[in-house]
Amino acid sequence: MTTIGFHASHEQLAPAQLLADVQLAEQAGFDAAMCSDHFEPWSAVQGHSGFAWSWLGAALATTSLRFGVVTAPGQRYHPAIIAQASGTLASMFPGRFWAALGSGENLNEHITGDPWPEKEQRQQRIEECVDIIRRMHDGEEVTHRGLVTVEQARLWDAPEIKPHLIAPAVSVETAARSARWADGLVTVNQPHEKLTDMIRAYRENGGQGKAILQVHLSWAPTEDEAMEIARAQWSANCLTPPEIWDFKRPSDFEEATRNLPEDELQSTVQISADLAVHAQRLREFADLGFDELYLHFVGTEQKPFIEAFAEHVLPEVR
Structure with missing residues (x-):
């Protein structure tokens, strides 16, 4: 059965709220959790960046979930x-x-x-x-x-x-190179063909362990609301390497994505008001060979997302 986890985005929520959200995610039926580790957010509108390691101690102590961190x-x-x-x-x-x-x-x-x-x-x-x-x-x-x-x-x-040391990769080349040291592979949602190539490159070069996918998504009662959430909170994250590696300040990301076309946003964030569409997309990712899916709702109000997905999406994907 595919593990479905909750992604805790430190760039978007204050640490105390994020802790309450991950506790709610466990109560609702999410299987695991992972979090980011940032010193600065991607944009000023996100506006947060708590210290992941302090937070992880609290999160592990107050839930029974498995946790990962990208650092x-x-x-x-x-x-x-x-x-x-x-x-x-x-x-x-x-x-x-x-x-x-x-x-x-x-x-x-x-x-x-x-x-x-x-x-x-x-x-x-x-x-x-x-x-x-x-x-x-x-x-x-x-x-x-x-x-x-x-x-x-x-x-x-x-x-x-020993904790598993996982390789984060966004390219086929990094996935292949990391296979020689990693206990597993983690990446983010990308076109299916590229994800398939990444898994293949990792496995063919001797890569062991689980294949993990973090999925950026936006959901709301209407398509317009779902799009607006994604645009407001995640536009600055729609750049590709090397820009995403090399930009220095949140303002650099904001300036580079100021007039981001809608199709570019949709290529980075799975946007839909239809919970059945989200379930289908997640099933497709699982069918590619991913053992664990971590859902990152890019909005700041996590409770409606957690409750809706727990009731309508998680059972369908499982």
Whole structure:
């Protein structure tokens, strides 16, 4: 059976509200949850950006859900700190936590004042970080000098059950490359052909574990309302790499998407007032080979979405 989870968007909701929403999602029947990890939102209208790691402790302690986080060690976070943070959650909540380790976006990483590396260097850096984190999770004392520097770092509370380290990817090339280190693959909704190619590339290069999809969607009682929610909250997220990696401030995203055509918005967000349409689209994603679907309603009022989808969509997809 396909796992259907709730995506908690820290860029769009205050941490306390987001905690209440994920608790409601569990009560309504969602199977799991995942969250973003941002220092800044994508746009000023989103207006939030709580610290994901503090929030995850509260969320894991007040629900029984499995949780994942998409994060980026290497610049804003030292990999030893991510090893400690993820290891602590995995020790406290065995088998209930995973981390997707990506190469990051300048939007979040520019705060260190360090230069923003080219994509290839960022990819090499994340691979170094993954190796460091795995070794520390194994209880090893790590000294490493490369694109990141680690000096005699060890975890005094190494987790008995290691958290899965998942590869986040938006391209076929990254999916293939990540197969050599990842415990699974996570991506976002894209054209079916590309998603199929990504899964194939990951599996054919030895990729193990689950295939996970985060689905951006907008639903409301009318088509116009659903479109307006998507336009107001998620227009700034409709850019493609490398812009999405390299832009520095929310205002950069806002300016680049100021006159975003409707078809581009619809290519990024699944928009419909028809719950049956949403169910069908989600079934199609599951049929592509995704084991877990995490639903990200891009609006800010999560309760109507949670209740409607729990009653009408989740049973149909399952």
